[in-house]
Amino acid sequence: TEIYTLSLHDALPISAEKEAHFFDAEEPTERATHRYKEGYPKGKCKGKYIDATPGYLRDLEAPQRMQKAMPEQLIKHEAKLVAILREPISRDLSFFNMYKYMWVQAGRPANWDGDMGNMQQLDVCSKHGYDGKFPSYDVSIGCQMRQWNECTKQAGCHGTCNHEENMQGHRHCALKNGKADSKQYSRLTDGMYLAQLAQYEEIFPRHHMFIMSFEGLINKQKEYLQKTMLFLGLGEHHAINVLPKENSATFKGKIASPSCGSVESLHKVFHFWNRALDEKIKKDHSEGKAPGQ
Numbered sequence: 001t002e003i004y005t006l007s008l009h010d011a012l013p014i015s016a017e018k019e020a021h022f023f024d025a026e027e028p029t030e031r032a033t034h035r036y037k038e039g040y041p042k043g044k045c046k047g048k049y050i051d052a053t054p055g056y057l058r059d060l061e062a063p064q065r066m067q068k069a070m071p072e073q074l075i076k077h078e079a080k081l082v083a084i085l086r087e088p089i090s091r092d093l094s095f096f097n098m099y100k101y102m103w104v105q106a107g108r109p110a111n112w113d114g115d116m117g118n119m120q121q122l123d124v125c126s127k128h129g130y131d132g133k134f135p136s137y138d139v140s141i142g143c144q145m146r147q148w149n150e151c152t153k154q155a156g157c158h159g160t161c162n163h164e165e166n167m168q169g170h171r172h173c174a175l176k177n178g179k180a181d182s183k184q185y186s187r188l189t190d191g192m193y194l195a196q197l198a199q200y201e202e203i204f205p206r207h208h209m210f211i212m213s214f215e216g217l218i219n220k221q222k223e224y225l226q227k228t229m230l231f232l233g234l235g236e237h238h239a240i241n242v243l244p245k246e247n248s249a250t251f252k253g254k255i256a257s258p259s260c261g262s263v264e265s266l267h268k269v270f271h272f273w274n275r276a277l278d279e280k281i282k283k284d285h286s287e288g289k290a291p292g293q
Contacts, residue, residue, distance in 0.1 A: 020051050024059035024177065028069035048232070057083055058190045060174040063199045080232055081204060085277075086214035088191025088270045089263065093255060095190070096122075096137050101249050103134060137255045138262050145265055147173065147186035166272055170195040188269055194277040206289040211281060217243075231291050 022028070022036045040049055056062040070079060086094070103112050103119065112119045123135040125143035135143075148169070152161050155168035174189040174196075189195075200209060210231045217224040222241040229240065258266070284290040 019053040019055065021053055021055060022051070023062040023065040023069070024053065024055045024175075028065050033069050054084075055175075057193075057196050058175050060171065060176045060199065063203050067203045075204060079204060079208060081200060081209045082228060082231070083193070083197065083209065083211045084214050084217060085193050085211065086191075088188075088193075088274070089258070089266045091191050091214075092141065092187065092266075093137070093258060095187070096140060097254050100134060100253060100255075101251050104251050104253065108134070134253075138259050141187075141258065141262050141266065144187045145269060147184075148188045148269060151184070151186055151189075161272070163272075163276065166192075167195055167198070188266075191270060192273045194273050194280060197277075197280075206284060207291050210291050 020036065020039060022032070026032050028036075056066075066079075067075065099122070103109070106112055119134065122140040123143045125146055151169040151173035152165060154172045155161070155165045157165035157169065161169065170189050170192050173184050173186045174192075175185055197209070197211065210228065212224055212228075221243050225240045225243070257263075281290070
C-alpha cells in the first residue's frame with residue numbers, strides 16, 4: 001500500500017491492477033511480458049515504473065522469473081526493491097482475518113474459492129475431510145505448524161534445526177508459482193523473511209534492497225515514507241507524509257489474538273528466523289551493504 005500510494009501522487013506509474021501478480025503467476029515469455037507491460041498507462045514509456053505485489057516476496061520462483069525478464073543492466077544498476085516486513089505472527093493473523101472477512105462478504109458459502117485461495121487450504125491436515133465450516137485460527141495454524149515440522153524432517157532435522165536445515169525446510173515448503181494448493185506448502189514460510197530475502201540477494205545488489213519493518217512504518221510514517229522516496233530517487237515535489245486510512249474491517253468472528261498455546265508454539269517456530277534476520281540486517285549495515293537510508 002505504501003508503494004501504491006506513490007502512484008496516486010503521480011510519483012510513479014503503476015499497472016492497472018494494484019497487484020500485478022506477474023512474476024508469481026507465469027513464466028516471463030516474450031508474449032506474457034508484453035501483456036504485462038501493456039498493463040501500464042499508455043504514453044508513459046520512459047522513467048521509473050512500479051509493481052506493488054507483496055506476493056513476490058514469499059514466492060520461491062519470483063526472483064528467478066525477474067532475472068529471466070529483466071536485462072542485466074536493469075538488475076545490476078537500475079531496479080530497486082522495497083520489502084516491508086511485518087512481525088510474522090501478526091502477519092499470519094492478519095492474513096487469516098482477511099481470508100475470513102472475504103468469506104463472510106461472499107455469504108459464508110460451504111465451498112469457497114476466492115482471490116486468496118480455496119478454504120480447504122486453511123486446514124489441509126483434517127483427517128475427517130472438509131466439512132464446509134470455516135476452521136478456527138488455532139485449528140488452522142496448528143495444521144500449518146505440523147506441515148512445517150514435516151518440511152524440516154525432509155531437511156534432515158528431527159529436533160532443534162540448525163541454519164542450513166531451516167533454510168532447506170523453507171525451500172521444501174515455501175509457496176511456488178503463486179499456488180497454495182501444494183500439500184507441501186506451509187503458510188508459516190510466508191513469514192520466514194531471511195530465506196525470502198536471500199533468494200533476491202542472489203540476483204539483485206543488496207544496496208538496491210530497502211528493508212523496513214511494518215511496525216516502524218506505522219509508528220513513524222513521515223520518516224519512513226521520506227526514506228523510501230529518497231531510496232527510490234524521487235524528489236521533494238513527490239513528498240508523502242502519511243499513509244492512507246487503515247483499511248482493516250471489523251466483522252463478527254474476527255480474531256483479535258491467538259490462544260496462548262498457539263502464540264507460544266509460533267514463537268518457537270519463528271525464534272530462529274527473527275533472530276537471524278535481525279543479525280543479518282545489522283551486519284549488512286555495519287559492512288555498508290545496505291542502502292544508506
